[in-house]
């Protein structure tokens with residue numbers, strides 16, 4: 001499955017005064033899977049010092065990175081990797097939209113980076129215009145978020161400014177930021193849609209905030225906890241402060257993180273490693289299809305997000321798991337994938353199929369099917385390699401509705417699952433059958449309840465009112481046969 005996902009953030013504060021750039025660098029390297037369009041670092045010395053660039057983060061020996069080790073000497077900093085799921089995706093705008101974004105007014109200056117997507121963009125833009133922040137220099141949501149924050153800071157302190165963000169902004173936002181006074185702060189929307197956690201170095205001198213816990217692991221930091229929905233954390237020379245800004249009435253954690261986005265070795269939800277959850281997904285697929293062993297000789301998986309579920313399916317069913325599909329390791333270029341043809345080329349270059357499946361009836365374990373183009377290509381490759389029958393098993397239940405919180409699936413028309421039954425999907429992608437994990441078992445495997453997860457793209461029921469309204473209007477238009485506009489939720 002090939003999707004643009006929506007960013008990774010990392011921030012560090014060192015009470016010992018040491019330069020934090022190396023920690024940010026590694027924290028983002030471990031999360032580069034969350035964004036290939038661009039990356040950026042901002043540290044604080046006397047003033048903010050930034051480096052922002054398109055593409056993936058270069059290796060440590062690259063001259064740019066070597067220079068940054070010398071340039072970014074401050075004891076506090078943040079970083080960001082980005083996939084553009086909001087804003088415009090021409091080179092010009094991608095450059096302008098790189099985060100962290102440094103924003104200021106006559107009194108305050110902040111650097112911000114965030115993971116998520118804002119839904120009530122139109123309303124926020126007019127509100128900011130009304131307050132005299134009417135000119136926008138980027139096409140990214142982060143500028144709106146920063147605008148609301150700066151308006152709040154002009155009137156009050158950081159806690160109240162963050163409260164202003166949480167009360168006026170609808171959508172997903174896991175944020176890290178710096179103030180000119182040298183504070184590192186992090187906050188998360190009151191539904192906790194996107195992940196954000198924090199941890200501490202072994203000598204208790206450094207604290208880090210990260211989208212995924214692997215950012216802490218790579219730095220040998222201890223995982224402390226999630227940043228709770230509606231919570232603000234601040235580190236400054238005076239110590240650490242943790243505040244509940246807005247009470248979390250219900251959580252709505254993105255369920256897609258479990259199936260696809262997060263690294264398997266990250267900890268999500270109530271503290272389980274993702275790979276264990278994915279193994280359970282595979283076991284569920286076997287339990288839900290007890291006759292699988294009659295139809296299938298061998299299990300294969302689409303690396304890497306299908307691997308753990310394939311192991312679970314293999315354990316539960318007793319069917320051999322053949323690692324016949326491998327990934328071309330250095331085909332990582334998912335940036336600027338904007339048209340169908342380009343996407344298909346990338347898919348085709350990404351995986352390699354070995355002939356061990358020749359003459360076999362195979363079960364293919366994959367995380368999800370969104371548009372169907374990836375699966376179609378994979379099935380074609382497997383047929384060419386001689387597979388006799390191909391049965392597709394998806395761990396993520398059928399996607400029937402768009403996402404408004406930062407995942408690149410914006411219209412009903414592009415979603416194969418919104419228009420077709422399993423039998424029809426099998427035909428369309430050229431497989432012999434298609435199986436989805438049931439929603440009930442999926443939810444149970446995550447260790448969270450339905451009321452703690454966002455299941456909007458699976459059920460059409462969204463945790464925020466504007467997203468629900470947009471989805472209902474879009475569905476009506478789609479069913480009436482009208483042409484949908486991509487990323488319609490951003491139209492101002």
Ligand code: SF4
Pocket residue numbers: 193253254255256257402403404405406407454455456457458
């Ligand atoms: S709609 Fe789907 S992809 Fe979007 S946040 Fe909710 S669960 Fe995640």
